[in-house]
Amino acid sequence: MLKDIYAEQIAKIFAKYPDKRSAIMPLLYLAQEHYGYVSPEGIDEVAELCEIDPTQVKSIAGFYTMYRETPKGKYWLQVCTDLPCALVGADKFHHDLLDYLGIEEGGTTPDGLFTVEHVMCLAACDRAPMLQCNFRYVENLDMEKMKALIEQWRAEAAQSQADGGA
Amino acid sequence: MPNIILRDQDIPGIGTYEVYVQHGGYEGLRKALSLSPKEVIAIVKESNLRGRGGAGFSTGMKWSFVPDVDGPKYVVVNADESEPGTFKDRQILEKNTQQLIEGALICAYAIQATAIYIYVRGEFWDIGFQLEREIEKARAAGWIGQHIGGSNWSCEVYVHWGAGAYICGEESAMLNSIEGKLGQPRVRPPFPAVSGLYGRPTVINNVETLANVPPILVNGAAWYKSIGTEKSPGPKIFCMSGHIAKPGNYELPLGKTFRELIERAGGVRDGKRLKAILPSGASGPLLPGTDKVLDTPLTYEDVAALGSTLGSASVIILDEDTDMVWAAYKMIKFFRHESCGKCTPCREGTYWLEQRLKAIYERKATRADVELIESVAKQMQGKSLCALGDFATSPVLSALKYWRDEFYAYVEPAKPAAKAPARKAAPVAMAGD
Numbered sequence: 001m002l003k004d005i006y007a008e009q010i011a012k013i014f015a016k017y018p019d020k021r022s023a024i025m026p027l028l029y030l031a032q033e034h035y036g037y038v039s040p041e042g043i044d045e046v047a048e049l050c051e052i053d054p055t056q057v058k059s060i061a062g063f064y065t066m067y068r069e070t071p072k073g074k075y076w077l078q079v080c081t082d083l084p085c086a087l088v089g090a091d092k093f094h095h096d097l098l099d100y101l102g103i104e105e106g107g108t109t110p111d112g113l114f115t116v117e118h119v120m121c122l123a124a125c126d127r128a129p130m131l132q133c134n135f136r137y138v139e140n141l142d143m144e145k146m147k148a149l150i151e152q153w154r155a156e157a158a159q160s161q162a163d164g165g166a
Numbered sequence: 167m168p169n170i171i172l173r174d175q176d177i178p179g180i181g182t183y184e185v186y187v188q189h190g191g192y193e194g195l196r197k198a199l200s201l202s203p204k205e206v207i208a209i210v211k212e213s214n215l216r217g218r219g220g221a222g223f224s225t226g227m228k229w230s231f232v233p234d235v236d237g238p239k240y241v242v243v244n245a246d247e248s249e250p251g252t253f254k255d256r257q258i259l260e261k262n263t264q265q266l267i268e269g270a271l272i273c274a275y276a277i278q279a280t281a282i283y284i285y286v287r288g289e290f291w292d293i294g295f296q297l298e299r300e301i302e303k304a305r306a307a308g309w310i311g312q313h314i315g316g317s318n319w320s321c322e323v324y325v326h327w328g329a330g331a332y333i334c335g336e337e338s339a340m341l342n343s344i345e346g347k348l349g350q351p352r353v354r355p356p357f358p359a360v361s362g363l364y365g366r367p368t369v370i371n372n373v374e375t376l377a378n379v380p381p382i383l384v385n386g387a388a389w390y391k392s393i394g395t396e397k398s399p400g401p402k403i404f405c406m407s408g409h410i411a412k413p414g415n416y417e418l419p420l421g422k423t424f425r426e427l428i429e430r431a432g433g434v435r436d437g438k439r440l441k442a443i444l445p446s447g448a449s450g451p452l453l454p455g456t457d458k459v460l461d462t463p464l465t466y467e468d469v470a471a472l473g474s475t476l477g478s479a480s481v482i483i484l485d486e487d488t489d490m491v492w493a494a495y496k497m498i499k500f501f502r503h504e505s506c507g508k509c510t511p512c513r514e515g516t517y518w519l520e521q522r523l524k525a526i527y528e529r530k531a532t533r534a535d536v537e538l539i540e541s542v543a544k545q546m547q548g549k550s551l552c553a554l555g556d557f558a559t560s561p562v563l564s565a566l567k568y569w570r571d572e573f574y575a576y577v578e579p580a581k582p583a584a585k586a587p588a589r590k591a592a593p594v595a596m597a598g599d
Contacts, residue, residue: 016324016326017324017344018238018364019345019346019364021345021346021347022326022344022345022346023346024346025326025327025328025329025343025346026326026327028329029327029329050346052346059348060346060347060348063331063348063349063506064288064328064329064330064331064349065329065330065331066288066289066328066329066330067329082250082448082496082500083250083251083408083444083448083482083493083496083497083500084250084251084407084408084482086496087407087408087409087482087484087488088408088409119330120248120250120330120332120500120503120504121248121249121250121251121252121332121500122289123247123248123252123253123255123256123287123289123290124253124256125250125251125252125253125405125407125408125413125480125482126253126405126406126407126413126414126415127413128407132289135288135289135291135292136291136292137289
């Protein structure tokens, strides 16, 4: 249960706001961290903590793009394809990345490692093409750099599995 | 001249408390605390600092609207930077962190706020934690918490992470988002100054706006007004992106011309000719790259006189090879995705603009569709609670105003004389197609 695992963090979150409902967004991040996405049980637990109806928590989860409503790959790659990035080749980069991994937009590789999606402006227009890998920016990319990164992430994932981690 | 806002370009590490205080950090707040809150507001009003988030409204005026009442009052820092082409607040948050915190504290003192919420876009995940670490340092030094600087005023500072929604940069949507409600704009009045966060008096200011405040307190309103122009004083950060040789942030006094700005950023990329400028991201109308535009001073009023807006000064450069139908379609896709769905004209209008522009772009439309998107865009104007519904129309209407033939060329391919724009600007299908 979130309330046991994250007791200290949850107490800190509630202390920030005069109103329990304000904790929905930060608690949804905790639920996502724990379950890998905002799972139905995660929604119910956040609702209980905030003393609010699960439907209302679900509506918040659905409104924002950073909450995953379904499980994603271990490396969730969101490529910005808005105009400033697209002017310097982001669309081509996005499609080359999909081709390289052999998946469609929004798809996940069969090994469960990579999900690729396009995303709206990430405020990194001067460092395009770029993407967000989980919650970290990777900037000034081209396919050569990208291929090296993918190899690195594959190796890290293999290592983590060998170490018995998730 | 050394930078006033982007001080990290002159002094490495200035974002950290230790380095910041070695270079005059917190002298602005110290000065503010020696004055009455009303005197602080008067100085900021006198400086004529105008909101850097896009609207350009007088910051001191905004603060003066907050009523002198007991109980909780709030400052909300708008760090939800999401406008395509804008990445200036990020550099302040990352590298000039303490200047922002000090500016927010001066604002909080001026309105006697009890708490500051810094609303950081969720994608600035690590930046939020960095902010929290710097907030703790300022607290340890006595600038946050109880009886700040030995005064009777107490104030807390918190970071709130957004989660990916452009609309939350709209101030009333931002308040709803912090309250755990859907990030949709509120009906006004009441205005946030009277009834904002949790129904309490609230000032919402952009990151760059607040970063201007400490130097104003230290050096005075007259000094500030000596920079820039009479109606648009002070320094401004210009975000340069698109077909520009040296993309990045540039701090210049307001009043320099587009030409000077573009030259400073190395000119149009690959020696190409300039076709168009978006002076304020996707939200402000396109301008053609004419001499008249290039020689226009970068001030709120001069850019408005051209029929566009300086906005947050996120300047996107489009070169001669840019397909304007493609560019307009790109921007409409953004607004369709980011419309929060509350107001029908914006929700439905952005949907239909995207549908018809897609058909035009795919050469599956007729001349009537070109007239239709213009008509839909015009009908959307002024009919929504917030500015998004208006912003969404500007790529379409401004592209039609200057490059209408490019739209017609897409729908009349049979005519041999029609010069269809080359598709090379968009060699692959667009994301989401």
